Amino acid sequence: MDNSLVLIIEDEPEIVEILESYFSREGFRTVSARDGATGLSHHQRLKPDLVVLDVKLPVQDGYEVLATIRRRGDTPVIMATALAEDLDKLQALRIGADDYVVKPFNPLEVVARAKAVLRRATGGHSRSTIRVGPLLIDPDAYQASIDGPFERILLELTRTEFRLIAYMAGTPNRVFERSELIDACLPEGDALTRTVDSHMSNLRRKLTIAGAGTILTGVRGVGYKLTDGHGQKP
Known part of the structure; x- marks a missing residue:
């Protein structure tokens, strides 16, 4: 897909x-x-x-x-x-x-x-896997996973959650405004600021369970960013 x-x-x-x-x-x-x-x-x-x-x-x-x-x-x-x-x-x-x-x-x-x-x-080749810190995104397989200390943990994401995290992973450490995330990732009729916040809350919870909750952060009054997690507190 x-x-x-x-x-x-x-x-x-x-x-x-x-x-x-x-x-x-x-x-x-x-x-x-x-x-x-x-x-x-x-x-x-x-x-x-x-x-x-x-x-x-x-x-x-x-x-x-x-x-x-x-x-x-x-x-x-x-x-x-x-x-x-x-x-x-x-x-x-x-x-x-x-x-x-x-x-x-x-x-x-x-x-x-x-x-x-x-x-x-793309020359007929699959797009390569995107890595942001411990997070791996495979756009062709529509999968996201976390490299843990002992195993790779597959994230069970909804389609919208995957779209959001894959879109942000394309430019790590950049702050994405909510309006941009709505335009790029949310289906028509689902485009409300609080809906973005809800999806991001679910993403953060799933990342935290997999041991990578610090890589997704909110920027007050602006939006969200995806980082490698170094030097951040959970």
Whole structure:
């Protein structure tokens, strides 16, 4: 099961809802934006693994957004548009799109193309295990564990708990605001500050039972961070 974060930049709510549903079924995390400027803000802040990008967008069109994403780096991008002209496809590919789908599209095809693009981006190799102190995250197996003094302890996490800890493990020692964690990891309708706190409380309890409670800490008035635990008191 995949845990990659997909940013959907699309101004039609129905299309966003359908894509989010299909990506979520395959284990992807999703976040969406309804205009180009917001999409670029999300891309800068959340560092998605892949972008599904419409061409005709408010504020900034898809070509402008794609050009900016390419200036920033090599995030894989799939262009999704109602335009079927070869020149439009060539324009997208020239600017740096990794693939191109034409509306109306089959959402299953979009997800399949996303998987293929991500495989190409990683050279066909599985993403390596992430380590933060005694914590090990295996994104491909959707598992988290703690290296104890005598054995490795598997954490029994809910999907949302895994998303949260895996997302934070990508940038250890950084403070994550609650709003960012909501955008990146919590499903729509579950996006309340107190819900984040509840998930974090459960995570801290499970980490404590496994002997690693000090690696997850709260930062008063801001959010949470995941550290290696050195020099911290439980």
